[in-house]
Amino acid sequence: MATATDAALPDNCEVHRGALLHFLDDPGNDPEPIPGSVEFLEDGLLVVHDGKVLLTGPAEEWLPRLPDGVPVSHWQDGLIVPGFIDTHVHMPQLGVMASYGAQLLDWLETYTFPHEARFSDGDWAQAEAQRFTDLLLSHGTTSGLVFCTSHPESVQALFEAAEQRGMGLTAGKVMMDRHAPDDLTDTAQGSYDDSLSLLKTWHNRGRQRYAITPRFAATSSPEQLSLAGRLAGEYPDVLVQTHWAENTGEIQWIRELFPERASYLDVYDHYGLLGDHTVLAHGIHIDDADRALLAQRGSRIAFCPTSNTFLGSGLFDFREARAAGVMVGLASDVGGGTSLSMLATMAEAYKVCRLRGQTLTPWQAFYLATLGNARVLHQAQHTGNFEAGRYADFVVLDQAGSPQLAMKRPYTRSPFEALFNLMMLGDDRAIQATAVAGQVHHQRSDKAPALSSHQSTQYAQGA
Incomplete structure (x- = not known):
């Protein structure tokens, strides 16, 4: 997990909350990813400062530590992944x-x-x-x-x-x-x-x-x-x-x-x-x-x-x-x-592999489209995951962004299945928002995040 030190967080940071997934290394191509290669937070925070990732971590741990007044964009039901x-x-x-x-x-x-x-x-x-x-x-x-x-x-x-x-x-x-x-x-x-x-x-x-x-x-x-x-x-x-x-x-x-x-x-x-x-x-x-x-x-x-x-x-x-x-x-x-659409590209790659008697797991597909491709292009020190210091390029995926995805969601039991649904059924309708260096440049008008101004005392009281 990429975290910051215990030093005080800057007042002008920006916070995005939601389910969060990124890769720390190649997960392999088996249904179970290589240990330590994937970080998934069911309720996580992505903290951005000056366009770059400051930290990621569980919302429960980091919300009380945010400075008062910091805006929090809560992408409810969204999955935040690297761009x-x-x-x-x-x-x-x-x-x-x-x-x-x-x-x-x-x-x-x-x-x-x-x-x-x-x-x-x-x-x-x-x-x-x-x-x-x-x-x-x-x-x-x-x-x-x-x-x-x-x-x-x-x-x-x-x-x-x-x-x-x-x-x-x-x-x-x-x-x-x-x-x-x-x-x-x-x-x-x-x-x-x-x-x-x-x-x-x-x-x-x-x-x-x-x-x-x-x-x-x-x-x-x-x-x-x-x-x-x-x-x-x-x-x-x-x-x-x-x-x-x-x-x-x-x-x-x-x-x-x-x-x-x-x-x-x-x-x-x-x-x-x-x-x-x-x-x-x-x-x-x-x-x-x-x-x-x-x-x-x-x-x-x-x-x-x-x-x-x-x-x-x-x-x-x-x-x-x-x-x-x-x-x-x-x-x-x-x-x-x-x-x-890289989601559509993942789907076709899966089919090509199946026609060759091979497979492509959703772990490997999403790794390729993010950290794997960053490594191919010699830019993994700048993009590809949410480790501290990388540009805060991210996508919010709507797991019910189309009728087919919405139909499948009640039957989804794990992050593996959620990713597979997105890669096989997803298209541009599944893109809830896209941010570059922390700035949202594309957003579906019907899927704006819930915005709040954080107050640590309120959170401590359960608000």
């Missing part, structure tokens, strides 16, 4: 989400590329970035790793929107100098120069971080990949994000484009793009040698279940990746993915 984190999502693809009838390469040509071309218009980019960040918050997502387009305007717009909301996003300009329409391609040197300029402007500016972003090996020349690797070597604390081994046609195309390389993964390794700051989206059609190289390099996979099933790409092998020591995150992959 969700998305390890792979495309800001410019909202408009192509759920577009009919194509596999990956056709889908890019038919839907994605034409839509992304609009982001050369700065006004359009700003409007879409505002829409995107608001939608993330309405789905309970407070930070993530984001693809923009090949236009620097798209990156600028996204970081500005995130900064206005206090969110911590990691994002980058797509590097793409071949096999794409002219209004989307850049040049090898131009992509390096643009990326470096954006990196110097935004990386570690407040909560924003930059990511070096070649789209995937097919749309980057060897020269561009080499310069992307050079940039990664020059700035080793910057994330690298790209796509990998999503579709069998894509893999064959890479084989033809890079016949001198031993494998698709070897392409990235050769150009200096594998390391412990690399996040590879998908990784479906891979083998033990790939997993061994990933584990050796410390590179991570973003598991994107809704896009993998929607585009018919395949079923990710979650168990084998974990067994090989590969760190795995969970991701929506909108717009190939069909929902920004």
